[in-house]
Amino acid sequence: MPDYGLEINGFSFNYGVYSVIEKGVLSGVTTITKEAHPDIRLWQVFFVPVGVRDINARELRPTSSESTVQNAGETYNIITLVPPSVGTTSYLYFILGR
Amino acid sequence: MPERWGIKTTSDDGYINLHSDYSSMVYYAEMLQNTNSVRPVYTGDNYVPISETQKTTFYDMGWVVQFKLTNINTEFLLPFYLPAFSGQQIGILDVIRKDATTWLVNLIYSGNETNTPRVFAFAPLNAMPRPVMEGRWGLNVFDQNNRLVFTDNKQPLRVDDVLLITHPSTIKTGARGTCGNSKSCHINFTSDQTATYTGTATNSSTKLYHIVPSAYGGLAYKDSDSGRGDCGLLELGRYEYAWVYQSWASFRGTVGHIWGTRNHTVDWLSDFAGGYHQFKKGSCGLSGILGFILGGLLTLVTLGAGLVFLVGGALVGFALAGVDSVPSLKAYDADETIDTNTASNLIITDLKYYNISEEIETEFEPYPPGPVPLEYVYSNTFEETPVYWSFRRFRPENSTLPFFGTLEIYAVYPATETTPSTTGMVRIEDFSSDNTIESVTFQGVTYYRGNFVDESLINVYDPVTNVFIGIDYTAYYELGIIGTP
Numbered sequence: 001m002p003d004y005g006l007e008i009n010g011f012s013f014n015y016g017v018y019s020v021i022e023k024g025v026l027s028g029v030t031t032i033t034k035e036a037h038p039d040i041r042l043w044q045v046f047f048v049p050v051g052v053r054d055i056n057a058r059e060l061r062p063t064s065s066e067s068t069v070q071n072a073g074e075t076y077n078i079i080t081l082v083p084p085s086v087g088t089t090s091y092l093y094f095i096l097g098r
Numbered sequence: 099m100p101e102r103w104g105i106k107t108t109s110d111d112g113y114i115n116l117h118s119d120y121s122s123m124v125y126y127a128e129m130l131q132n133t134n135s136v137r138p139v140y141t142g143d144n145y146v147p148i149s150e151t152q153k154t155t156f157y158d159m160g161w162v163v164q165f166k167l168t169n170i171n172t173e174f175l176l177p178f179y180l181p182a183f184s185g186q187q188i189g190i191l192d193v194i195r196k197d198a199t200t201w202l203v204n205l206i207y208s209g210n211e212t213n214t215p216r217v218f219a220f221a222p223l224n225a226m227p228r229p230v231m232e233g234r235w236g237l238n239v240f241d242q243n244n245r246l247v248f249t250d251n252k253q254p255l256r257v258d259d260v261l262l263i264t265h266p267s268t269i270k271t272g273a274r275g276t277c278g279n280s281k282s283c284h285i286n287f288t289s290d291q292t293a294t295y296t297g298t299a300t301n302s303s304t305k306l307y308h309i310v311p312s313a314y315g316g317l318a319y320k321d322s323d324s325g326r327g328d329c330g331l332l333e334l335g336r337y338e339y340a341w342v343y344q345s346w347a348s349f350r351g352t353v354g355h356i357w358g359t360r361n362h363t364v365d366w367l368s369d370f371a372g373g374y375h376q377f378k379k380g381s382c383g384l385s386g387i388l389g390f391i392l393g394g395l396l397t398l399v400t401l402g403a404g405l406v407f408l409v410g411g412a413l414v415g416f417a418l419a420g421v422d423s424v425p426s427l428k429a430y431d432a433d434e435t436i437d438t439n440t441a442s443n444l445i446i447t448d449l450k451y452y453n454i455s456e457e458i459e460t461e462f463e464p465y466p467p468g469p470v471p472l473e474y475v476y477s478n479t480f481e482e483t484p485v486y487w488s489f490r491r492f493r494p495e496n497s498t499l500p501f502f503g504t505l506e507i508y509a510v511y512p513a514t515e516t517t518p519s520t521t522g523m524v525r526i527e528d529f530s531s532d533n534t535i536e537s538v539t540f541q542g543v544t545y546y547r548g549n550f551v552d553e554s555l556i557n558v559y560d561p562v563t564n565v566f567i568g569i570d571y572t573a574y575y576e577l578g579i580i581g582t583p
Contacts, residue, residue, distance in 0.1 A: 017254050019247075020123050020222045023174055044260050046443050048176060048310060052192045052204070055348070055426045061312040061440045092174055094222075096123065096257075096445075 018044065022095035025050075026062055026083050032095055034077040040097035043079065048092040059087025122223045122247060122254035123176065125452040129203060129217040132166035140372025140429065146281055146345060148371065156284040157347045160187065160206040160367030162425060165217040167201045172221045176255075177203045178306040180449060182213040184357035187365050189350045190310045191425050204425045206350055206367050218306060218454065220255055223247055253452045259299035262441040265313035265351040265364050266291040269435060278321060279341040281375040285319045287347035289366040297362065299446050301355040304456055309444040311351030311364070312437040316430030318346040329382035338380040345373030346430040353444065362444065370427040 021040055022032050026047070034043065045064040053059055063082045068075055081093055137159045139148045153159040165177075173195070179188055187208035194202040207215050224245040239248035248254065272290045277283035299305070324340035347368040354363045449456065556570040 018123060018257050019254075020224070023222060025173075044443055044445070046176065046308070046445065048174075048193050050193055050195055052194060052423065052426050055314050055428045055436070058436050060437045061442070063440060094123075094174070094176065096255075 018042075018096040018098050020094060021097040022093075024093055026081055026091045026093050028083060030081040030093070032079040032081075034079065037097065042098050044096045045079065045081065046094040046096065047081075048094070050090045050092055053089050054087065057087055059089055060084040062091050062093070122252070123220050124223050124252035124254050125454070126170055126172075126175075126219045126221050126252075127167060128454070129165035129167040129177065129201075129219055131163060131214060132202065133164040135161035135163040135207075135211045135214060137161055138370055138427065140370075140374065142374075144374040144376045146284070146343075146373030146375050148284070148373070152284055153371065156286055156288070157371035158288040158349075158366070158368045159347075159371060160189075160208050160350075160352070160369065161211055161214075162191070162204065162206050162369055163214060164423065165203045165205065166196075167219050169199055170201060170219065170221065171199050174222050175201050176220045176308055177201075178218045178220060178308045178445075178447065179205065180216040180218070180304075180306050181355060182207070182215055183209060184301075184303075185354040185363065186213065186215065187352040187354045187363075187367055188215055188307075189352035189367060190308075191350060191369070192423075193310070194423050196423060202423050204423070206352065206369050208352070208354075208367055218449070218452075220308075223249065223252060223254075256447055256451045257445060258305070258448060259297040259444075259446040261295055261297045261362070261444050263295055263309060263311070263353060263362070263364055263444050264293075264441045265311060265366070265435075265438045266293055267435055267438045269315055269317055269349050269366050269433070274317070274319070276321065277319065277343050277345070279323065279343065279375075279377060283343070283375075284373070285317075285345050287317045287345075287368065287371070289349065289368075291366070293364045295362045295364070295444075297360050297444075297446070300360055301357050301362075301446075302448075303357060304449050305355065306447045306449055307353070307355060307444060309353055309442050311353060312440040312442050313351035313435060314349060314437065315366075315433075315435030316346055316348045316428060317433050318344070318430040320344040320431065327379075335382055337382050339378065341375070341377040343373070343375045344431070345371075347371040348428050348430060351438075369425065370429075372429060 019040075021037055021043070024030070034040070047062045047064075049061075062084050065080050065082075067078050067080065069078055070076075079095065083091070137150075137153050139145075139153065139157075139159075148157065167175075175193065175195070177190060177193060179190070181188060189206045190203060191206055192202070192204040194204070196202050201219065203217055205215065205217065207213065224241070224247055237248065238246060241247050268291050269289045270287065270291060274286045277285055320343070322340070322342040324338070326336045326338050328336055348370040349366040350369050352365050352367045354365060355361075356363065552574045554572045554574075556572075557566060558568050558570050559566055
């Protein structure tokens with residue numbers, strides 16, 4: 001047991017705990033600017049289909065990507081979420097970070 | 099560093115572990131198995147029979163099962179599974195929000211029917227009603243919008259590893275054999291394309307995994323022929339004939355986790371398979387009807403809303419939760435794979451972080467599978483102390499009134515260290531006539547109807563006139579219970 005850090009009810013916060021930075025229902029191209037969350041350094045994107053996935057419709061999954069943009073001399077790191085090009089299943093997105 | 103309020107902690111590796119601007123993802127509850135595990139095959143017109151052994155040896159079929167969680171009011175849910183054995187191939191097919199407080203997960207797994215994985219629900223703390231989650235003591239943290247983002251009553255998601263997974267672009271490249279004019283022939287659709295990913299965390303029997311693989315596809319085979327046959331010496335002329343054979347296996351991407359290693363294998367399991375064969379033959383001496391025969395041959399069935407019935411009722415259990423909770427099935431007429439280029443995130447945690455027991459806490463075979471703390475035993479002698487669920491209905495002879503039913507649940511509560519065993523009957527008046535109820539919660543205890551055991555039909559006579567007045571029907575079922583009185 002370490003001599004530093006925070007422990008609550010037996011749970012130690014010295015280990016990797018991800019928080020929910022952003023979440024929502026993916027309804028269009030969605031962007032998250034990392035600089036809006038300066039305390040967060042690790043990012044993970046998860047998509048969860050909600051509803052029965054129609055494989056007869058050859059449904060695809062959403063995609064995510066990271067990029068950098070310049071605006072007024074400042075550099076911003078962007079996470080872009082793109083809905084699937086085929087299919088009507090609704091998707092939740094979770095941006096977990098720490 | 100911008101001015102902030104609230105609480106913030108940083109771990110010894112320099113990353114934020116708790117921040118009052120952001121909600122924890124917390125462990126909520128274990129999901130319960132809601133259906134039997136099934137391996138559906140086509141049983142419509144001209145079907146090719148597929149035995150249970152052939153489902154394994156030729157069609158590489160996994161078991162499809164549904165899990166359910168009730169009484170959770172959240173718009174966001176992240177399901178994790180616990181494999182039943184090392185390397186078990188598992189794929190989450192669908193995550194369904196049935197209504198405001200009910201979620202379903204359809205899942206496919208390898209192994210035997212009894213090797214059912216366990217499924218656990220995680221959800222954002224700030225997506226659930228506060229009175230449900232907030233502890234009465236300890237630490238509660240709120241964000242600037244007064245939403246609860248941490249409470250020490252609920253363990254937050256602690257992540258051991260995250261890695262991106264994609265599936266191979268093909269399902270099978272090896273030989274698969276051929277079939278001709280036969281109703282008992284099978285093509286070997288067993289998949290042979292896999293891949294291995296190595297993470298940073300060592301897999302074990304306590305690790306929980308979340309991934310919804312994106313890849314799916316199918317393998318198919320088709321052959322046909324037509325021609326003329328000889329009618330023989332005693333018959334004039336020849337006959338015309340035509341036949342068609344077609345079979346397929348639909349596949350979903352799965353992932354297996356090898357205990358004692360950091361390796362994860364991506365593979366394929368078939369969620370639906372089938373075949374059909376048709377042969378038509380003209381009469382001797384007649385010609386020119388081949389076109390008619392070919393036109394009458396069955397074409398590939400397009401499965402849609404009627405699939406529940408075309409698979410011999412195997413998916414009826416899923417349909418009980420609503421037709422919109424039945425896994426989507428497809429009959430392929432050519433090899434193809436879909437969405438193999440889209441990577442999915444695999445996230446790993448451990449049930450030890452959430453005080454989840456590694457074993458299902460029951461001494462007896464539970465129904466439904468899950469933490470059933472009470473015994474269930476059926477005896478129709480009634481001399482022993484029975485535990486059963488019965489549905490009883492009576493209708494007078496010649497009556498036009500509908501049946502009325504009475505739900506009677508008779509349970510034995512076993513002794514504990516501090517209390518003796520008790521018995522009791524719960525009677526719940528139920529005036530439905532079709533006995534479709536599968537579970538009922540009464541005074542904080544949830545009772546589940548199990549397998550049918552027995553039934554009785556008793557003629558009822560007027561006690562005074564001895565005239566027959568009707569039939570008393572009772573059906574007895576096994577009983578499972580969650581909760582204590």
